[in-house]
Amino acid sequence: MNLVEGWYAVAIADDIEPGTSAGTRLFDRELVVWRDLAGVSHVWEDRCPHRGMRLSFGFVRGNHIACLYHGWAYDTAGQCRAIPAHPDLAVPETIKVATYHSVEAGGLILVHSSLGAEALPPPAPAPTGHALRSLYVDLAPDVVAERLLQDFTARDDGSYAGTLAGAPVLVFLQPFTATRTGLHLVLAGPGDAVAVSAASEALRNAFEASPTALEAAE
Numbered sequence: 001m002n003l004v005e006g007w008y009a010v011a012i013a014d015d016i017e018p019g020t021s022a023g024t025r026l027f028d029r030e031l032v033v034w035r036d037l038a039g040v041s042h043v044w045e046d047r048c049p050h051r052g053m054r055l056s057f058g059f060v061r062g063n064h065i066a067c068l069y070h071g072w073a074y075d076t077a078g079q080c081r082a083i084p085a086h087p088d089l090a091v092p093e094t095i096k097v098a099t100y101h102s103v104e105a106g107g108l109i110l111v112h113s114s115l116g117a118e119a120l121p122p123p124a125p126a127p128t129g130h131a132l133r134s135l136y137v138d139l140a141p142d143v144v145a146e147r148l149l150q151d152f153t154a155r156d157d158g159s160y161a162g163t164l165a166g167a168p169v170l171v172f173l174q175p176f177t178a179t180r181t182g183l184h185l186v187l188a189g190p191g192d193a194v195a196v197s198a199a200s201e202a203l204r205n206a207f208e209a210s211p212t213a214l215e216a217a218e
Contacts, residue, residue, distance in 0.1 A: 009172035023056030045098035107131025141175035167191020
């Protein structure tokens with residue numbers, strides 16, 4: 001699984017409510033996706049700099065996310081602002097979580113795979129439509145991408161355009177690990193959401209049931 005720098009969907013925006021967080025992966029890197037109480041979403045490395053605890057296990061208070069282990073709290077820029085065991089300590093600026101640049105479009109949270117929260121051009125063309133659901137396939141991302149290209153067309157924003165249950169859809173591929181791939185579906189036009197959801201499950205099952213070229217040759 002080779003890292004290709006660019007934009008990747010990592011969550012459906014509506015699934016991350018204000019004051020909540022969730023853990024995910026991109027190229028086997030552990031990420032936390034969280035939304036502050038102002039409604040802004042963030043994607044960071046899922047690790048507290050103190051003891052390495054996953055921040056996705058922690059809790060959101062206002063516009064800070066705090067580690068479950070010792071309560072170290074980080075602001076929306078990833079900077080540590082409070083250490084409960086040392087309330088009078090001026091927290092060093094060096095205590096900071098590694099962050100990623102992220103945007104919301106088409107009902108998805110997309111992150112740029114390069115570390116750093118500096119502004120980057122958004123994915124083009126920006127996806128539009130209604131984010132429907134996420135599925136996970138127990139296959140390598142390269143294999144899933146190859147199979148999608150049999151019936152879908154690759155777009156410049158990294159998605160794959162096609163139809164499911166007669167409706168136009170965009171499929172965003174998330175390289176989760178070397179052997180697991182996320183698929184985030186956007187309904188890009190009129191269609192029966194229930195039928196499209198069922199068709200997406202059938203597509204996932206077909207991918208997993210069909211052997212790869214390497215497996216077929218063995």
